Amino acid sequence: MKLLMAKLLFSQNGRKLIWFIFAPFLLLFFLLLILFAGQPKPPPGEYTIGKQLSPAVLQYEEIVHDALLTYGLEEHTALVLAIMMQESGGNMSLDVMQSSESIGLPPNTITDPLYSIEVGVAHFEKVITKMEHLGVDLDTAIQSYNYGTGYMDFVAVNGGKHSETLAQAFSRQQATKLGWKSYGDPEYVAHVKRYVGTMREGEVIDLANASANFQVVYETMVQFDGYPYTFGGMSPTTSFDCSGLMMWAFRKIGVNLPRTAQEQYNVSQKITADELQPGDFIFFTGTYNAGRPVTHLGMYVGNGKMFDANGSGIGFTNINDPYWQEHLYGYGRVVDFSGGEEG
Numbered sequence: 001m002k003l004l005m006a007k008l009l010f011s012q013n014g015r016k017l018i019w020f021i022f023a024p025f026l027l028l029f030f031l032l033l034i035l036f037a038g039q040p041k042p043p044p045g046e047y048t049i050g051k052q053l054s055p056a057v058l059q060y061e062e063i064v065h066d067a068l069l070t071y072g073l074e075e076h077t078a079l080v081l082a083i084m085m086q087e088s089g090g091n092m093s094l095d096v097m098q099s100s101e102s103i104g105l106p107p108n109t110i111t112d113p114l115y116s117i118e119v120g121v122a123h124f125e126k127v128i129t130k131m132e133h134l135g136v137d138l139d140t141a142i143q144s145y146n147y148g149t150g151y152m153d154f155v156a157v158n159g160g161k162h163s164e165t166l167a168q169a170f171s172r173q174q175a176t177k178l179g180w181k182s183y184g185d186p187e188y189v190a191h192v193k194r195y196v197g198t199m200r201e202g203e204v205i206d207l208a209n210a211s212a213n214f215q216v217v218y219e220t221m222v223q224f225d226g227y228p229y230t231f232g233g234m235s236p237t238t239s240f241d242c243s244g245l246m247m248w249a250f251r252k253i254g255v256n257l258p259r260t261a262q263e264q265y266n267v268s269q270k271i272t273a274d275e276l277q278p279g280d281f282i283f284f285t286g287t288y289n290a291g292r293p294v295t296h297l298g299m300y301v302g303n304g305k306m307f308d309a310n311g312s313g314i315g316f317t318n319i320n321d322p323y324w325q326e327h328l329y330g331y332g333r334v335v336d337f338s339g340g341e342e343g
Helices: 002-010 012-037 061-069 074-088 113-134 138-147 150-156 164-178 188-193 212-222 242-253 261-267 322-326
Strands: 047-049 196-200 203-205 269-271 281-285 294-302 305-310 313-318 328-333
Touching: 047 074, 061 074, 061 113, 074 113, 074 138, 074 188, 074 196, 113 138, 113 150, 138 150, 138 164, 138 188, 150 164, 164 188, 188 212, 212 242, 212 294, 212 305, 242 261, 242 294, 242 305, 261 281, 261 294, 261 328, 322 328
Parallel strands: none
Antiparallel strands: 047 196, 196 203, 269 328, 281 294, 281 328, 294 305, 305 313
16 A cells, blocks of 8 residues: 555656645635635724715725824724714715814814814824823723813813713813803714724624614613622612613613513514624523513623623623523514603
8 A cells, every 4th residue: 555655656647646636625725815814804993994984984094094193093093084974974074073173273164174184183192192191091082082181181080981971060061161051062972983893802893783873872881891780770870780771871872761671572673593683682581580581681792792781790791601591581673662661
């Protein structure tokens, strides 16, 4: 046998035969190598380019990237494009980043989109630099693009982490100080983030398959990551239980969910596991003695995870964990409806 193999390897016909056998496998290997090497990789940073961005905004992607590159902040390209989308409304605006006011000019004074980007990115760089200096979070920096950097000082002495409660308090403070009826957009962070894809632990959690509203819901909930679980909790001041968290977050898009997990199951559109998309609900049973079948729920965020409030606290949960699989009850999709009574 060994002698036969040796003759095969060293003979001309044998080498041709071996090449004929293995050539297709080599060709397939190189094709797969080229295919996977050419796959687009998510850009660095906390966010990725949002699928809800308009063509009017996406046309400036390379220009925004290059402008940020001069400050070493190119990883924030997706975020700055989302800011542009919020500021311009996605239309063919001239002051695309509404950056006139950042240099002391009246709104819409700038009439050159490229100059608007130059000034807007310079303002963004100042915000990021101060964020790093004060040690506040990125959400504070995003809100400060709308409010001005004074908001960062305000957050720094109030826990160092942005929340809508702090944003509203600062807005009231500034409106009173200036004698205005209102000041800025207290929900600016959520409004910007609906236009980005989200990176979590190196993975893209893309809610584009659901409506853009679910990006708002997701970002509203994720700000409470790490908060403790509170049975009966329905607000940031008390923290939340599972259904209370969903009630609070979905109100941001004008959907009034009923109070309990069972009621939220009752009013949801039932779907199968194969139909499950980010933004849908996953329901569980028997997690405690509630006198009703459905006792817990979380919002699916992709990659085998849900965001929920359970006994371990508020955060991301692996739905493939044996405990959750054992208690799985069903799946539901939120539709636009008015909530029921609390209970």
